[in-house]
Amino acid sequence: MKLASMVSAIAILTVAAAVATAGESTGGLALGTKVPAAVAKTKMKNVDGKMLSITDVTGKAGTLVVFTCNHCPFAKDWEQRIVELGNTYAAKGIGVILVNANDPKMHADDGYEEMQARAKSRGMKVPYVVDDTSGVARAFGASVTPEAFLFDKSGKLAYHGTIDDNRQEPDKVTARYLKDALDAVVAGKKPAVPETKGLGCSIKFRS
Amino acid sequence: MPMMSALLVALLAADAAPPPVRVDVAELPAIMAAIKAPGAQAVLVNVWATWCEPCREEMPDLVRFYRDHRAQGLRLVLISADDDEQRSEVARVLGALGFDGPAFIKRGNDMAFIDALDPKWKGALPATFMFDGRGAKKKSWLGSVTYDDLRRRVSGLLARRK
Numbered sequence: 001m002k003l004a005s006m007v008s009a010i011a012i013l014t015v016a017a018a019v020a021t022a023g024e025s026t027g028g029l030a031l032g033t034k035v036p037a038a039v040a041k042t043k044m045k046n047v048d049g050k051m052l053s054i055t056d057v058t059g060k061a062g063t064l065v066v067f068t069c070n071h072c073p074f075a076k077d078w079e080q081r082i083v084e085l086g087n088t089y090a091a092k093g094i095g096v097i098l099v100n101a102n103d104p105k106m107h108a109d110d111g112y113e114e115m116q117a118r119a120k121s122r123g124m125k126v127p128y129v130v131d132d133t134s135g136v137a138r139a140f141g142a143s144v145t146p147e148a149f150l151f152d153k154s155g156k157l158a159y160h161g162t163i164d165d166n167r168q169e170p171d172k173v174t175a176r177y178l179k180d181a182l183d184a185v186v187a188g189k190k191p192a193v194p195e196t197k198g199l200g201c202s203i204k205f206r207s
Numbered sequence: 208m209p210m211m212s213a214l215l216v217a218l219l220a221a222d223a224a225p226p227p228v229r230v231d232v233a234e235l236p237a238i239m240a241a242i243k244a245p246g247a248q249a250v251l252v253n254v255w256a257t258w259c260e261p262c263r264e265e266m267p268d269l270v271r272f273y274r275d276h277r278a279q280g281l282r283l284v285l286i287s288a289d290d291d292e293q294r295s296e297v298a299r300v301l302g303a304l305g306f307d308g309p310a311f312i313k314r315g316n317d318m319a320f321i322d323a324l325d326p327k328w329k330g331a332l333p334a335t336f337m338f339d340g341r342g343a344k345k346k347s348w349l350g351s352v353t354y355d356d357l358r359r360r361v362s363g364l365l366a367r368r369k
Contacts, residue, residue, distance in 0.1 A: 198321075202333075
């Protein structure tokens with residue numbers, strides 16, 4: 001391992017440990033906080049083969065990080081909506097990155113080639129990357145797929161939570177949590193509902 | 208004679224088959240009513256799904272613990288996050304384990320459901336919660352649970368309430 005990579009890995013582990021400790025009471029990154037620099041600069045392999053970090057995709061209006069995956073039925077139910085929101089708001093100045101932190105040894109569907117196929121079949125215009133140590137997910141305090149973290153243009157966490165209030169029936173959604181938060185951030189406002197929760201699969205962290 | 212043999216085989220098979228498990232599709236009020244219904248000394252609540260591997264791995268321990276302690280007043284309430292169409296599969300999985308308690312497929316708002324069980328829970332499956340006989344929550348396991356985990360915490364609650 002190169003020295004720079006080692007330093008970066010140690011920094012992530014240190015931050016992850018600190019967040020994990022704080023996460024017992026806060027559930028991860030707190031609203032109003034920024035992604036720790038070492039985490040934001042972590043390079044992750046995109047489905048197009050390029051290495052990307054959260055810093056690389058940061059948008060002028062804000063940045064959306066969604067922890068998701070291929071195998072989870074919850075993530076699959078919301079997948080098309082996540083992709084549509086990503087594609088739509090990327091064009092409105094939001095930097096978007098979808099992150100798969102699952103260990104593919106737990107679910108082969110979460111392998112890199114399977115991610116490439118999914119990105120193609122879903123028409124993803126935004127990056128879908130591999131968190132190959134699960135270190136980024138740990139540092140965020142993410143525990144569920146899907147789980148969204150939306151940062152405003154100053155890099156502060158403005159929204160954290162799920163996509164909307166009806167996973168199974170998109171036509172019966174009454175609260176579009178993430179879309180409303182994206183609209184607020186694009187408009188330079190604070191989301192009216194900054195934190196939500198939804199049932200989801202546990203992230204299958206790499207050991 | 209062959210007909211009688213076939214009948215005998217069918218009767219034996221029916222006798223060996225697990226009893227059908229009733230699975231209700233329910234929203235939060237009905238689920239909480241089942242958790243807080245009088246008559247139990249302790250109530251374990253497990254949220255799971257048929258496709259969730261860690262959920263399926265821990266389920267035999269949960270059901271075995273329930274069977275070993277139900278005479279002491281333990282109730283086990285199983286809540287599936289499966290879609291309604293999976294109702295027969297939910298019943299099949301629980302029936303194969305010999306479960307005979309209240310089983311639900313959860314419908315309705317996730318946030319209200321999650322916060323009712325534990326505001327610190329973020330919604331990841333599996334999750335298990337322990338309530339006392341008065342409906343007060345005593346313990347959450349956010350992740351997998353084992354027979355020994357349950358024995359350490361639930362048995363004490365049952366013993367104190369004897």
